Amino acid sequence: MKHLFLTGRIQVGKSTLLQRWLARTDVRTGGFFTKKEPERDGCIYVHILRAGNDDSFRDDNILFDCLHRNKKDAVARFNRLGTAYLEKTDSCQLIIMDEIGYMETEAEDFKKAVIRILDGSVPVIGVLRKDSSPFIDSIKSRPDVTVIEVTEENRDELAKTLPGILKSFESKEI
Numbered sequence: 001m002k003h004l005f006l007t008g009r010i011q012v013g014k015s016t017l018l019q020r021w022l023a024r025t026d027v028r029t030g031g032f033f034t035k036k037e038p039e040r041d042g043c044i045y046v047h048i049l050r051a052g053n054d055d056s057f058r059d060d061n062i063l064f065d066c067l068h069r070n071k072k073d074a075v076a077r078f079n080r081l082g083t084a085y086l087e088k089t090d091s092c093q094l095i096i097m098d099e100i101g102y103m104e105t106e107a108e109d110f111k112k113a114v115i116r117i118l119d120g121s122v123p124v125i126g127v128l129r130k131d132s133s134p135f136i137d138s139i140k141s142r143p144d145v146t147v148i149e150v151t152e153e154n155r156d157e158l159a160k161t162l163p164g165i166l167k168s169f170e171s172k173e174i
Contacts, residue, residue: 003124005097005139008150014127015098017150021163022096028052030089031096031117031124032082034063043067048081050088051096064103071103078107086113089122097126105133118142 006014015033022029029052037045037057044066049055061081064074082104089095095117104110117124118139128136128147140147150158 002144003118003126003142003146005100005124005126005128005145005147006150007128007130007140007147009130012150012152013155014150017155017158017162018096018098018125018127020159024163028091028093029096030085030092030094031098031126032085033096033098034101036066048077048085050085051098052092071106074103075107078104079109082107082110083113086110086117089117092122095122095124097124099127099129100136100139101129102131102133105135111135114139118144 006017008014019033031051033049033051033055035047035049035057037047045057046063046066047057047061048063049057049061055061063077063081064070086095086097097114097117100114128139130149139145148158
């Protein structure tokens with residue numbers, strides 16, 4: 001297995017599983033996380049944060065807000081920030097892509113960076129929205145990608161078995 005992506009319905013625990021494993025490992029990571037900031041100013045903001053770094057919620061890493069969801073601005077931010085985060089992964093043992101969803105479908109620079117990383121030698125662990133899109137489907141159908149669906153019924157078992165599945169990534173050396 002070269003790359004692993006978790007998928008499943010919204011709020012089922014995909015990112016939580018990934019983050020719990022990462023908290024217990026010393027693997028040098030790069031890539032990105034998308035996270036919702038707790039509500040402020042009557043709005044929930046979604047940020048893109050650099051993986052392998054103690055990145056925090058800042059105005060300059062907001063992708064979009066949940067009230068307006070301005071797709072044009074989000075696309076520009078994915079192209080700028082997401083691409084930059086994926087390009088700065090030279091010394092990483094593992095690249096994180098959490099989460100790839102529908103807002104990225106028109107972010108051509110970002111999508112090219114994702115494919116470039118998947119074609120490279122460093123393993124990727126990420127989260128894919130369950131929704132179908134040509135870009136998400138192209139990732140899922142790659143022969144070097146394994147996709148595991150997280151459900152309410154299997155997430156507790158995955159919490160136990162995922163570290164064993166991912167253990168092989170810890171021994172990868174650059």
